[in-house]
Amino acid sequence: MVGSVIYCWWLWCIFFPCAQAADIQASARISDGETQVGQSVRLDIIVQGARNAEVPNDIKIKGLRLSYIGRSMQVQMLNTQVTSSATYTFSVYPLQAGNFIIPSLQIRADGEIFQTQSFSLKVVDAPSRKGISREKTPRRFRSSHSAGTKLTFGILSLPGREAYVGEKIPIKIQYYLHPYFSVRSISSTPSLLGEGFMVQKMEEPKQGYQETNGVRYTVLTFHSSVFPLRAGTLQIPSASLVCQVLTQPLPDISQQWNVTDTFFQRFFGTISAASAMQKIEVKSDSATIQVLPLPDKKQPVSFHGAVGNFTLRAEVSTKDPFPGDPITLRAIISGKGNFEQIRELDLDAKRGWRSYPTLTEFKRLGEYGEKVFEWMLVPNVEKNSTPEVVFSYFDPTLAKYITLRTTPQVVKANPAPHSIPVPTMASSPSLTEKEKWRVVRKFVAESYQPITRRPEFAVANGIAILALLAFVGVQSTRNFKKAGVGKVGLHRALKASLDKASDPYTSPEELYSSAAEFLRLWAQLASGKDMRGESAQEIVRAIGLIGKESELALEIFALYEELSYGFRRVGNPSTATRASILELLRRRR
Helix, strand or coil: CHHHHHHHHHHHHHHCHHHHHHCCEEEEEECCCEEECCCCEEEEEEEECCCCEECCCCCEECCEEEEEEEEEEEEEEECCEEEEEEEEEEEEEECCCEEEEECCCEEEECCEEEECCCEEEEEECCCCCCCCCCCCCCHHHHHCCCCCCCCEEEEEECCCCEEECCCCEEEEEEEEECCCEEEEEEEEEEECCCCCEEECCCCCCEEEEEEECCEEEEEEEEEEEEEECCCEEEEECCCEEEEEEEECCCCCHHHHHCCCCHHHHHHHHHHHCCCEEEEEEEECCCEEEEEECCCCCCCCCCEEEEEEEEEEEEEECCCCCCCCCCEEEEEEEEEEECHHHCCCCEEECCCCEEEEEEEEEEEEECCEEEEEEEEEEEECCCEEECCEEEEEEEECCCCEEEEEECCCCEEEECCCCCCCCCCCCCCCCCCCHHHHHHHHHHHHHCCCCCHHHCHHHHHHHHHHHHHHHHHHHHHHHHHHHHHCHHHHHHHHHHHHHHHHHHCCCCCHHHHHHHHHHHHHHHHHHHHCCCCCCCCHHHHHHHHCCCHHHHHHHHHHHHHHHHHHHCCCCCCCCCHHHHHHHHHHHHHHC
């Protein structure tokens, strides 16, 4: 039965895509049409029946701040009919009081354009006490706490106020919620959106309790890390936590109704404590860090951007392989730092070996991590030891560069034999002179002709000569185009990438993708070799960028990789950032 259902569903997906496309629907809904300043509401965009959908990622409404929270998917199969829907959730945060219109939004789904309905939102002034919803706090709750008691607040903690470019900076964000609130779910983890740094994925929160000013708060603690990308003053913005809470007012019913019996006190108290579910947003404070540049003096050649404190060790898969068999060399880096920037290691003294990188994997262990690099080594000559692995990093505690080398692993490796002995066959007995002449006469009798006089010889030689002439012509044409036509194509590609990046309405993904492609083509023209697959550091070195221009180019590649692999969502760059990127790209002129 299960197999039949799966088979029918497969046939439906293959042969009826048009019917599915016809059922695409796009709509929107808002959680509340009235709110107050500082109290967020939720905007949901629902797309049903579409395989791919694109929603606006930068919705601007004066007086409101819309932030993308996330997407949820729902797939349902009933009687071989498959329906799917995707919900894109935005947080609408009012900045001022007034009546606002959330306009109709344009949704692109499976190549078609759909429009959602518009909404009106009424925003009133916030009450004097921050952090609570529009619902009034019970009278007993207001009277039993001082006016200075905070219902919610957040604290962002840093280990220090100075760091180097690329250094891992642990951060701790704590959100305090009054006993009036009971957390039921977290809509989204806190997000740090800013420029000049990368953010590590937030860990799962830990819940605890802490007494402050006589109030026992519920504390949600998040841990993460940031990595500065450029020197100067770095502003870490406040992080917002959106969560569903249950309000739990406990008014004294027995005093209001003069009920003295214990049973009736419990009964009426239970009825009166009817809780209300609502969504709240809690913000942490911000912080400022002074970022120091990495010293250029005494920077090792094997340094590729690693900052932290690491150890290095190596091991091999076998020490006595069969002749010609490869050996797997593993290098393990352990420690604490920016493992994301450790993308390659150098092999030293590898003469006599052919090396092929095969694997890179990373495992996080709390604050620490472990990254493994593997190479397949094939000997060209007899070798007794493996190459050395060289790794350099900058230690921010010691403020200097450190180079680590592994001890060569003792092996006994030999190349594959070049020839295989062929067994000789016993020679046949020699013919007599009479028998030889008999064979010759028989060969002549069969109208033997020399091979040079046969038509097959002429045809084969003609084909060979034509193929040789065609090959020479093609090679000459290619050599001619390499100097002229190839460069023309690169210049055209450069202009196309620059025009795309210069468009002020281009999305962040297209901007950083076009800028990264422009820098790669620039490096290809400068170095004369194909730069596809090369690291960002190699591309910057090929162009010859230094100082702030080098840092900006590396930041472009870092953001492009994050957008390509979906590490995080990058906000729309500011006008100043766009101007800096375009100024760097136009420098090539």
